[in-house]
Every structure is written in C-alpha cells, then in structure tokens.
Amino acid sequence: MTREALLTTPQPFTPPCAYCGHPTGAPVIVGVTERASGPPLVQYACPTCATRHGAGPSPDDDIN
Numbered sequence: 001m002t003r004e005a006l007l008t009t010p011q012p013f014t015p016p017c018a019y020c021g022h023p024t025g026a027p028v029i030v031g032v033t034e035r036a037s038g039p040p041l042v043q044y045a046c047p048t049c050a051t052r053h054g055a056g057p058s059p060d061d062d063i064n
Contacts, residue, residue, distance in 0.1 A: 019049040030054075 014023040018030055027044035030053065034040050045053065 015044040017046040017049050018043040019045055019053055022046060 012025060013027070014025050015027050016022065017024050024044065024046035026047050028047055028050035029042060030045040030050055031043040032040050033043070
C-alpha cells in the first residue's frame with residue numbers, strides 16, 4: 001500500500017444512470033441481468049429517472 005492510498009479520500013459510488021447516462025450519487029436499482037459466469041450486472045438510475053420509468057425487480061425482491 002502506498003502513502004497516497006492511505007491519505008486520499010475514497011471516491012463516492014456514483015454509477016451512471018441507465019436512462020440519462022449522468023452519474024448519480026443516489027442510485028436506485030432498476031434492473032438486474034443474470035450472467036452465465038460472474039456476478040449479476042446491476043443497472044442503476046437516478047431518482048428522477050427511476051420514478052419516471054419505474055424500478056424492476058432487484059436481487060433482494062422475492063418474486064412468486
């Protein structure tokens with residue numbers, strides 16, 4: 001580990017919105033795509049686009 005790694009502030013998690021493409025500091029899960037290998041691909045949206053387009057099921061949802 002370097003000295004710079006210890007002294008820098010970590011960057012906040014700001015994924016791009018799946019609809020408008022802008023980075024968002026308050027991501028909402030709107031979709032999850034299962035893959036054959038590796039972890040699922042999670043799609044995020046900004047709060048404005050999430051309310052406009054609706055959110056899909058997330059891995060935490062129980063779908064019966």
